[in-house]
Amino acid sequence: MTPLCENNAGNNQRYISRRDFWFKAGMGIGGVALVDLLARDGLLAAEPASGPGSCLGSAGITDSPYLPKPPHFKPRAKSVIHLFMSGGVSHIDTFDYKPALEKYHGVALAGGIAGVGGDGEIIVRQGYPGPLMKSPFKFKQHGQSGSWVSELFPHMSTIVDDLAFIHSATGKSNDHVLSHYEWNTGMILMGFPSVGAWVTYGLGSENGNLPAYVVLYDHRGGPFSGPTNWHAGFLPAAYQGTVFRPVGDPILDLKPDAQYSSVEEERRKLDALASINQNHAEKHPGVSDLSARISSYELAYRMQGCAPEAIDISQESEETKQLYGLNDRVTAPFGRQCLMARRLVERGVRFVQLYSGAIVNQNVDTWDAHGNIMENHTMHAAEVDKPITGLITDLKRRGLIDETVVLWQSEFGRMPVSQRALGRDHNPGAQTVWMCGGGIQGGQHIGASDEVGYQAAEQIIWNHDIHASLLHLLGLDHKRLTYYFNGRNMRLTDVHGELIPQIVGATGKETATA
C-alpha cells in the first residue's frame, strides 16, 4: 500500500523524539535514568554558549524536534535558501525576453495575435486591461549560456551560467495572498504547512542550537499574508518558521528586557528550574514529554548565545560586506538579509526564507507594479540585484553552493498588457523562477511561455513540481513525506507533483530505489 492508504493516525513518525523511539521499541527507561542521560549528554547545566564552535551541530542534544532525521535517499543538498520577491516580478521585464512585444506594442491581446490570448476577454485582477506593452527595459544576452537578462539586473546577469531558469511556472490565482499560499504551502487556501515546515519536519536540522527554519523579511515589514507564509499548519508548532529580526535580538523574547531581569539571573533560574523539574519527572517515570521540556529550556538558553552569533555580520570581512552591497544605502538592507542567510546555512539551519517587499505601502514597497513598471521594478531590482549575486558568489567560493539549493521566485508574473499605460497587472499564467546550487546544472532554460509571455506554453511547471523537485534534492520523496491530519496522510504536494527532470537530473531515479 502507498503511505497515503495506511490506516494510521500515529504515523507522523518524523515527529518522534529519541526517547519516544526507545519506548516504541520496547526499551522503556525510568525517569531517573532519563535525567542521568541528560546529565551524561552534558545538557543539564550546560556551559553558556560562547563562540561559534559551541553553536555548531547538535552535539549533546538528546531530545528536540530539530534533531537530524535520515532522508529517504541520498540527498544532493542539505539546506535551502528561498528568495521570495513579494508582489509579483514581471518575467517579461527581467528574464523572459519577448521581442514580439515590440512588434505588437499597442495591440489588443485578445484577438490581436494568432494563437495567443484567445478570442474572449483578458481577465486581469483589477479589471480594464490595456493593450500589449513592450518592456521599457533593454535586454542583452549574457554568459556562455547566452541567457537574456534585462538591464534591471546588471549583477545577476554575470552569474546566469549558475542559474537554471524555469520560464513556464504557472499558478492558479491572480490574488497576491492566495498565490503566496500556493507557492509557500502548496495549497491555495489558508491553513496548510509551509514548504520550510515540511522540510524541517522531514529532516530536522543540522544545528540544534538554532531554529531549523528561519525567516528574514523585508526591513520595511512583512510580505503579503504575513506569518501564514511560514507557519506550520497542522504540523507541530516546532516546525513553523522563526522570524529573525535584523536589529536587536533576532528572535522574539530571546532575552529578558533589562528592566525585568538579566541573562545571568536567567542562568540561575534555569538551574533551579531544572532541579525542580527533575524531581517532578522522577515522580512521573516514563513520561518522555517532561524530559523533552527540560531539554527545551537548555536549548533555549543555548539559543540566546547562538542566535545573535549566527547573524552577527560584524564578524565578516570588509570585502565580504561589499560583496553583498552593505556599503550602499539601497542594497544594504537586502544585502544584510542575504549575508545572514549564508551565515545561517553555514551553521546548519535547514531552511532560510528571505522576502523582498513589504505590504505597508503596497504599490511602492512590493514588486506590485500596477501603476508604473519602470519606477517600481527599477527601485526593487536595484535593492536585490547585488545582494543576490553576492550571495551566490559567496556560497560558491565557500564551497557551500553544492549543498545549498537557492530558489528565486515571486508569487506570479505580470501581464504583457499595460495597466494605466505604464504598469502591469498580475499574471499567474507565467512567471520565471530560477534555481541554483545543489548540483543543478546552471545556464539551463526550462519550459517557455508563449510569444508574449501571457501563459506558460512549453513544459508547464506547477508549484507542486517545484516542491517535489526541491524535496527530492534534499533526499525526500514527496509522496512519502506525510503527516496524518483530519483523516488523511497529508502531503506538501497533495496528490500532485512531478519531478522536473532538468532540475533533479540523472539522479531522478533515486525515489524508486530507496
Next chain:
Amino acid sequence: MTRSEAGRLGLALALAFLSCVLAVPPLAAQAAEVTGKDVLPILQKNCFQCHGADLRMANLDLRTPEAILQGGDSGPALVPGSAEESLIYARVSGQGQPQMPMAPLPALSGHDILVLKKWIDQGASWNAADSARADTQAPGDKANASYDEYVERVITDEMRQWWAFQKPVRHPTPKIADSRWSANPVDAFVRAAMDAKGLTPAPQADRNTLIRRAYLDLTGLLPTPEQVDAFVNDASPRAYEALVERLLASDHYGERWGRFWLDVVRYADSSGFEHDRTLQTAWRYRDYVIKALNEDKPYNQFLIEQIAGDELDEPTDDSLIATAYYRVGPRVRFREKANPHYRYDYMDDMIRTTFQGFMGMSVHCARCHDHKFDPITRMDYYRTVGMFYGHVSYDHLLGPKEEAQEWSRRKKEVLRAIAPLEKAIAEIEAPYKRQEFEERLKRLPEDVQIAVRTPKEARTRGQELLASQFERNLDSGDEDAAGMGIDLGKIVFAASDNVDYRTSALPGGALEFAKKSAAANGRPLAPAGQRQGGFKPSPEDQQKIKALRDQIAALEETVPELPPAIEGVRDGDYRLAPNGPGDNLQPGQYDPAFGKIENTSYVPEPGQKFVVPPVHFTANGMVVEEDIKAPVVEPGFVTVLAKGDEAVARPPDRDDYVSSGRRRALAEWIASDENPLTARVLVNRLWYWHFGKGIVATPGNFGKMGVPPSHPELLDWLATEFIRQGWSIKQMQRLLMNSETYKMASSFYDADNIEKDPTDTFLWRYPVRRLEGETIRDVILSASGQINLEAGGEAFYPAIPDSVREGYQAGRWILTKEGPETWRRSIYSYWKRGMKLPMFEVHDQPDPNVTTEKRNISTVSTQALTLLNSEFTLLQARHLADRVVREAPADLSAQVKRLYRITISRAPSERELAFALKFLNEERELLAIRISASDAVDGVERNAAQAALTNFAHVMLNTNEFLYFN
C-alpha cells in the same frame, strides 16, 4: 425531486456509460485472441470496486493476473487454460455461489462473460501495459471527472456494515469484583479492558492533585490555597462530588469548554486572506457558545440552532446568533462575485466542518471523486451541497422586533433622501473632474493621449483598451470606491469593515508603520485624504457642495443607533447578492452567466416565491457557463446513512418568513437519536478533552482512515447514555469526572504496565499532559492574581510587541500595553486568522481555518523563550511575588509555602522548602548589587528580597508541575 429520484439520476448516468461500452461492436468475443486489454475494462467496471485499489473483499485483488492467480480467502481465482475450473468464471457466470458481483450490483452481461471465458481458456494472456492500466482508477474515482464520465459507486450492504454506521448498542456493564471499579459503569468498562491486558490500575491521586486537576479541567483556572484547604479538609464522603458540582456550575466552566467547541467550528474574529477583515459581530457567537455550555443546552438543540437557527418555527435571538456558525470561517471578502468559485470553497468549508466536526465523516473528501476509503460518493457530496445551498449571508437584527423594523425603515428613508443629494454633488464636481482629467492627460505617454483624443469610433481595439482605463472614472468618481456601495437595510455589515486599518492612524493601524517605512525609503507619505483627487471647485461651488454635505450629515444623524445585530445566515439567492468589497456590478445586475433566475430578490419576503438555486453536479464555480450545463442534483443525505424516506426539507411553520427548510432537515437528521455517529462523536470528544486522547484516537474521523476505538463497548455505552440523558453534556462530564478512571494518580509507575502499554492507551494511569497555550496564559494570570474576569463582549487585543504587528499589517489590530484591560481570559482575545498571539502560537494553537480534530502538543525551545522572557510572564512573576508577600508577610518560609500553594496547590516538601530558601538567600545577595546600582523600576523601588522572590516565582511559573495536568 426526492433523494431516490436523485439516485435515479446517478443511475441514468451509469446507464449512459454502460450503453457507451455496449455500443462497441462485440469484436473481442469473435477475435482470435482475447488479451488482458479486452478483459481489463470488464474487471474494472464490475469488480475493482470491491476487489481493487481501495477495497479487497475476501482478501481478493483482481487487478493483475498474478493477484487473480493468488486469489483470496476461497483460494486461487484463476486456472489459466480452463474457465470451467476457474473460480472467477464460476462466480460471474452463476455456476458458483455466491454470484458475483454481489447484489444489488448488476450481473455481468452475457457478452462480458463470454469474453472472460475465452480469455481464460486461451491462457489468460496479459502484458505489463495492462497491469499499468489496471492501476488506474474506476470511473467514480477519477478526479474531476465530468458528469458524463461519472458513474456513481454503488453503496452495498457490506459498506453499510462499518462499525460507526451501526446504531450504538448499550452493552451490559462488565462485572468487576473490585468495588472501587464497579460502581461507575465507565470504570467497569475501563477496568475490564485493563484486566484483559493484565494491566494494574494506579491508585487514586491525593486530594491536592485532584482539586487542581478538576479546577484546571472544568474552569481553566487555579483553586486558591483556601479552596484547596477546604477541600482537603472536607470530611464529607461526598466532598469530591460536591466539588465537581460547584465547578460545573461555575460561569468559568463555559469559558474553558467553549474554547474547545470554537476549535471544532474553526472560529476566529477575522476573515483571513488578504484583507483579514474583522468579523464585527462574531463575538456574539462566541458568547452564545459559552452561554449554551454554561446552561447545559441539550447538545442536539445546540447543533440544530447552529445549522438552522433561522429556520425554526420560533427562532430566538440566540438561535439567530448561532447561525454565525456559517460566517466565522475563512472568507476572502473581496471581489467574491467576480470569483464564483469562492462560494464552492465556502460550501466545502461548511461541509467539512459540519460532517467532520459533528459526525466524524470526511464528506468533503468526495468533492472531486468518490471517497477513496469510505463509502461516500461524489454525488453524495453534491447532494450535501444541495442541503446547504439555499443559504446566504444575512445580518439579523436582534432585540425587540419593533426597534429593528423602525431602524430599517428610517435607514431606508434616509438612504432614499440622500441619493439625490449625492447626485447633485457629483453634477457640480463633474466639470472639475473633466478639467483635472485633461491636465492629467498631458502628463501621460503620447500613445495614451492619442488614444483618448481619437474619436471613439475611429479607435483601434488597442486604443479602446488604453483610453477606457483613463476615461472610466470620469463620471463615477473615486476609482477604488467604485462598487463599494451596499444594499443597506438588508445587509448591515456584509460589505464593510468599517475601519480601514490601512489608512487609520489608530495604534496598530498600518498608517503608522507606513510612515516609518516611507521614511526608510526616503519618500514622504502622502497624507491621508489627498488621494481623493486634486481638483478644486470654485468658492461658490465649494459652498454648494458643503451645504449638500451638511444636509447629508444631518440626515444621517436622524437614523437611530444600529440595533444589536449578528452576521448570520438565512435562505436566499446568492446570485442576487448586493455588492461586497471590490465587486463592480451595477446595482440590480447579476452575472449573466447564471442564465435566467426565477427569484426576484436576494432574500425572499413573505409572499414572494422562493426556490433554492439549483446545484449542478460537478459545479465548482470556475466557469459558471460550464457548471450550469451539468444536470441538477437534488438535495439529499449521504447515501450510506440514508434510509431513503427522510424529508429533505422542513420549512418553518411561519407566515412572516420564507425559507426552504433544507438546513433544518439536515440539522434534525444530524442531531437525531437515530443518527449513529453524532452522539458517539461528541462523547468521544468529551473523553478526548478530559483525558488528552479519545477512545477513538481520531476524533474527527470515524471512517476507515480513523483509528478503531480502544474501548468500543464503552464508547457505545456512553453514546446511548448521552442520548438517554437528553443530550446533556454536563451529565456526561459528571459521570467522567466522578469516575475512578479520572481520579487515578499520574505519578504511578509499573514496569509491567509500561512494557504492555507504553502509551497508556488503556488508561492505567492518569495521563500527564501540557496545558494549551490559552490556559497557560490564564493560569499565569490566575496565579499572579491579576486576572480580569470580565466576561463576554467584544474581543480584547492582548499586548504584542510592535515588531509582530509590523510583520503583518492586514486588517484590524489595536496595539495595547500590558495592563488589567488586556489581562482578560484568553477566550476573549481577538483571534486573527493571519496573526497569532506569540504565546498561543508557540504552544500549538490550532489553525482556525479548518475544524480541529486534535491539538498538537509539541515541545520546542521557543516555548521556553516565551515563558522565560516575554514581558507578560516577567510582569506576572512580579505580581505573583507581590501577592505572596501580601498574603504571607510573616517570613521567607511562609512565602515559599504560599507560593507553592498558589501555583501548584500543595505545600512544599521539606527538601523543596530548603532548596527554595537557599535559592532565595543566594539570589538576594547577588541581586543586592544590581538593585542598588539601578534606579526605581516603573516608579517602584524593588528591593533585593522582592527581586529574589520574583525570580523564584518566575521559576515556579515555568515548572512542569505548574504547566501540566498532573
